Amino acid sequence: MLVLxxxxxxxxxxxxxxxxxxxxxxxxxxxxxxxxxxQIEIHRKEIYLAIQEENHQAASEVSIDSLKGLSLQIRKK
Incomplete structure (x- = not known):
């Protein structure tokens, strides 16, 4: 860490x-x-960590089956 x-x-x-x-x-x-x-996002550290946690929770709620279904829908178009 640089300290100034x-x-x-x-x-x-x-x-x-x-x-x-x-x-x-x-x-x-x-x-x-x-x-x-x-274009550079600037957040207080505690807000940044809360956003990261929400993103992690949202990603873990997506099942493999729903991703496969989405992939099939995309291929049909």
């Missing part, structure tokens, strides 16, 4: 098109601004 120290209004550049800017530090909270292309 920044002050308010200072930035960190990630690659060519992602910039993190420290907006303010108040007590134990840090406000960060993120400038990135629209």
């Amino acid at each position: 120290t920044r002050k308010p209004n200072q930035s960190i550049q990630i690659g060519d098109d992602i910039e993190l800017t420290i907006l303010s530090v108040e007590g134990d909270q840090v406000k960060i601004g993120i400038n990135a292309p629209r």
